[in-house]
Amino acid sequence: MSELANIIVGILFYESDSLKLEELVSLTGKKEDKIKEAINEISEIYNTSNSSINLLSHNDSYQFTITGEARDLIMVRDAKERDGELSRAALETLSLIIYLSHATKNEIDYIRGVQSSYMLRVLVSRGLIARGSKSGNQTIYIPTIETLRFMGLEKIEDMPDYEKIHNDLSVAAKNSFIISE
Template sequence: MTSLTQHIEALLFTAGEAVSISDLAQLLSAPEQDVQAALGELAQHLEGHALALVTTATHAQLVTSGSVAEFLAQFAGQDGKELSRAAMETLSVIAYRGPISRYDIDAIRGVDSRRMIRQLLLRGLLHQTRTAAHASLYDISEDALMQLGITNKKELPQFEALSKSEHIDQLLNSSK
């Protein structure tokens, strides 16, 4: 494994969330093309391990592989339990309005959502990214979409109406 690949692995492990490929290139003073090649090498290296590399066109993230999901669910005390009403509410807000900040999630729900967000992150139903200002934004994960049996958020019931609700926009604007 090249030193660039090792550095990327260390950065992704330390970040614990999706990191943009352009940020990786900047941090490592390497061309994005080299970073992409190193990500490919890292993905191959991790095959059959407890960690896996998930990449999109713009981001990369180290996650636990599906082969250890059942063990981790038991470890986290989930054992396939249904989501609580609060967790479902939080997931719904994020699915329809994401990417969204915790502050905005709290404003819509009217309560602190930290615990619910953490549970949803542990279950792999959300992914977290950071903005240039280091604020966290949350969105529904590809895993959650698969569990719902859909390929993108636009397939959610009444997505267009609920994702652009003027009432929610007013609520968010009044809370700022």
């Protein structure tokens, strides 16, 4: 596999959402034609082998997906998680999104100090957060009405020490933007 294809594989595994061609160009600094060549190479490797991972591509957007028996096993596990209690990490991620009123994955990762793709997927699948419009190349995650019901709140501002924590986290979120530039 070429170096560029290998880099794109890593980027796509890291992201929980699909990435547009322009985003891959921006992230790698390579031209569109080189990205498309690498995508074709990745597709040949993953989509033609007996792999449980496939590369989806639609309208110049790309995302890895799980197929076959691995997909079935993950779906069973995800169903258990949707129906069970939220983990501490999921509650932490949800709290950040509530206090910030909206947040990008990079902001959440920066504040938590760990990668949050899985937690975001769990919270989206439960309807506790939603994907909002994009901010640049980043999807924004927002609380839903189900969040209020789950937390027993009438409005987001009813969270304990909302103003102070909101302001503190907003400063931290801005720092993540400065660092990521």
